[in-house]
Amino acid sequence: MTERDVVTVRGLRKNYGGRLVVENLDLDVAAGEVVGLIGANGAGKTTTVECIQGLRRPDAGTVRVLGLDPTRQAAALRPQVGSQLQSSALPDRLRVAEAIELFATRNARSGEELLRQFGLSERRRSAFASLSGGERQRLFLVLSLLNRPRLVILDELTQGLDPAARRDVWAAITQLRDAGTTILLVTHELDEAEALCDRVVAMRAGRVLDAGRPAELVARHAPWAVVRFGWTRDDVTDLAAALRALPGAREVSVAGGQVEVRGDRRVIAHAGAELVRRGEIPDDLRVELPDLEAALLTLLGVRADASPSTTRATAPTLIGVNR
Numbered sequence: 658m659t660e661r662d663v664v665t666v667r668g669l670r671k672n673y674g675g676r677l678v679v680e681n682l683d684l685d686v687a688a689g690e691v692v693g694l695i696g697a698n699g700a701g702k703t704t705t706v707e708c709i710q711g712l713r714r715p716d717a718g719t720v721r722v723l724g725l726d727p728t729r730q731a732a733a734l735r736p737q738v739g740s741q742l743q744s745s746a747l748p749d750r751l752r753v754a755e756a757i758e759l760f761a762t763r764n765a766r767s768g769e770e771l772l773r774q775f776g777l778s779e780r781r782r783s784a785f786a787s788l789s790g791g792e793r794q795r796l797f798l799v800l801s802l803l804n805r806p807r808l809v810i811l812d813e814l815t816q817g818l819d820p821a822a823r824r825d826v827w828a829a830i831t832q833l834r835d836a837g838t839t840i841l842l843v844t845h846e847l848d849e850a851e852a853l854c855d856r857v858v859a860m861r862a863g864r865v866l867d868a869g870r871p872a873e874l875v876a877r878h879a880p881w882a883v884v885r886f887g888w889t890r891d892d893v894t895d896l897a898a899a900l901r902a903l904p905g906a907r908e909v910s911v912a913g914g915q916v917e918v919r920g921d922r923r924v925i926a927h928a929g930a931e932l933v934r935r936g937e938i939p940d941d942l943r944v945e946l947p948d949l950e951a952a953l954l955t956l957l958g959v960r961a962d963a964s965p966s967t968t969r970a971t972a973p974t975l976i977g978v979n980r
């Protein structure tokens with residue numbers, strides 16, 4: 658272990674009533690990194706972070722957080738880890754400022770400053786029950802940061818938030834990331850993981866399927882591209898044949914004046930060159946590239962080599978994949 662290792666998990670195993678839900682899991686989070694755990698429902702993401710937080714005792718393996726064992730050295734670790742759990746809640750009548758007083762230790766940062774930073778100053782006298790979903794999540798972020806933690810654990814932070822509130826919370830996390838805070842994030846929102854995480858760890862059925870930068874996972878598991886454009890000239894059959902022969906082309910379809918070329922990333926350049934060679938660049942020329950969602954669907958064994966719009970339509974499958 659070095660100074661930079663904040664979380665080190667080796668061979669973690671956890672079962673509930675004899676059912677194995679985390680199996681031989683390794684995970685590393687270095688200082689200043691934002692790492693996302695992604696995967697299907699029931700993959701064991703929450704169980705893993707609960708073991709890291711010392712809320713569950715592993716059946717096997719080692720977990721070290723800032724060099725400490727979270728189950729045996731919980732008291733020493735607690736002040737160094739800020740958590741927002743999936744089921745976070747506060748008493749309805751507790752006011753924002755009172756929650757800050759309640760959670761602040763002697764080492765705490767200024768609550769006022771944090772409320773200002775997360776746009777909650779105006780709500781300091783408001784009762785928890787009167788806060789919107791986005792305000793509640795921002796308050797949980799404030800509370801998780803209050804005692805200057807060296808690691809922040811966030812489990813489905815933006816679940817159920819409207820797009821504007823989600824963006825507010827993203828902006829707050831980006832601020833934390835820029836300030837060098839180490840964050841372990843559990844999320845089903847893959848655009849969120851792509852936007853916020855330095856590295857993601859994809860899990861299924863208690864195991865790590867792959868890990869890396871979001872762009873690396875996309876390049877590894879969803880290495881295709883789709884080029885589309887309208888073409889009304891009468892050389893369309895000849896054009897389609899030329900496109901089919903391009904390096905990297907896998908499938909070319911022509912329907913209703915629309916041409917679609919699917920293939921690996923090389924096809925983008927070659928299709929463009931073919932259009933240039935024919936002296937016409939359609940105004941509606943566009944390239945669609947897969948995202949992290951497509952990569953994860955492939956990893957989970959769900960066919961995802963479709964256009965982003967089709968991929969999105971299959972997204973609910975992701976939720977049911979592991980049930």
Ligand SMILES: Nc1ncnc2c1ncn2[C@@H]1O[C@H](COP(=O)(O)OP(=O)(O)OP(=O)(O)O)[C@@H](O)[C@H]1O
Nearest residue numbers: 673674678696697698699700701702703704705845
């Ligand atoms: N306390 C418990 N007792 C028994 N089984 C549990 C318990 N907590 C979780 N499980 C089961 O363990 C498996 C892993 O659950 P876990 O919550 O860790 O997965 P997850 O990846 O976080 O899922 P989700 O994305 O749905 O939150 C699931 O099948 C779940 O039903």
